[in-house]
Ligand SMILES: [Fe+2]
């Protein structure tokens with residue numbers, strides 16, 4: 001008999017591939033932009049305004065980069081036409097002269113980049129606009145979903161600012177921000193939340209939100225309540241917080257990490273722990289989730305190589321959710337694995353590394369969530 005399938009679309013395809021359009025008549029610039037973006041985004045490049053509009057009206061991108069030299073010179077309102085044809089897609093104007101020369105026209109587009117600009121500035125600008133669009137869509141959701149997403153992303157961004165300033169986070173603020181998420185999950189209302197981060201371009205936030213949601217759902221399924229569920233949601237949101245200090249090139253490297261990069265990547269665990277220790281009144285469980293979520297029962301995990309009973313129950317749960325989350329996440333270098341394939345792989349290949357009884361409960365929980373209700 002074949003095993004039941006976990007074909008929940010909310011769990012499977014949580015992130016569409018982000019399409020960025022580049023419209024620039026200069027072949028050299030166009031190619032530079034394409035090669036700067038291609039490992040992060042799907043890129044469509046055009047050398048003429050008319051050709052671009054004809055194609056993009058049929059397949060709208062998430063963001064369009066419009067070089068001013070490609071804009072039709074004679075009359076009309078090319079930015080207005082672009083807005084109308086692409087129905088609100090954010091426009092970045094690129095120009096080979098000082099932005100100050102644009103005068104009030106600088107406000108016609110969502111952003112302006114003066115050539116030459118840095119690759120990191122380009123990526124940050126695109127990312128910010130993509131996220132603004134995704135987050136604006138949350139306004140149309142029912143309050144419990146809107147609050148779950150809005151408050152967690154605000155907290156996440158706030159923590160990033162605090163880390164930059166070397167200041168500790170305030171635990172009560174984070175746990176309160178996770179309140180709507182815990183309430184929604186306790187009512188089994190989590191699919192809209194996972195759907196809400198489709199297309200969001202802050203991978204660390206998307207992964208942490210997914211772990212927070214599935215970890216608190218896991219806790220709810222095994223009968224935990226109140227403070228314990230809050231702790232799981234908060235622990236999920238904070239478990240990889242040390243990744244905020246890892247360079248973008250390592251964090252989003254499209255290829256395999258070399259030994260040095262792997263060490264840098266793995267340092268996110270002690271970084272998380274060191275940062276969380278600055279925080280007053282942090283429950284020990286949150287620290288344990290951050291410290292132990294990459295440990296494995298057979299001792300092959302990191303950073304401490306803990307074994308068997310040395311692994312806390314919370315960390316065992318977090319490890320299962322984190323592995324499932326990573327396998328089913330879309331990354332710049334891989335398509336998401338289906339929930340079914342991820343669970344099969346975990347059952348078949350990770351029996352020595354993860355707690356198999358908890359994995360069976362987690363799998364049953366996802367099967368239950370995937371079963372359509374009448
Ligand atoms: Fe991690």
Ligand SMILES: [Fe+2]
Nearest residue numbers: 207239240322
């Ligand atoms: Fe993680």
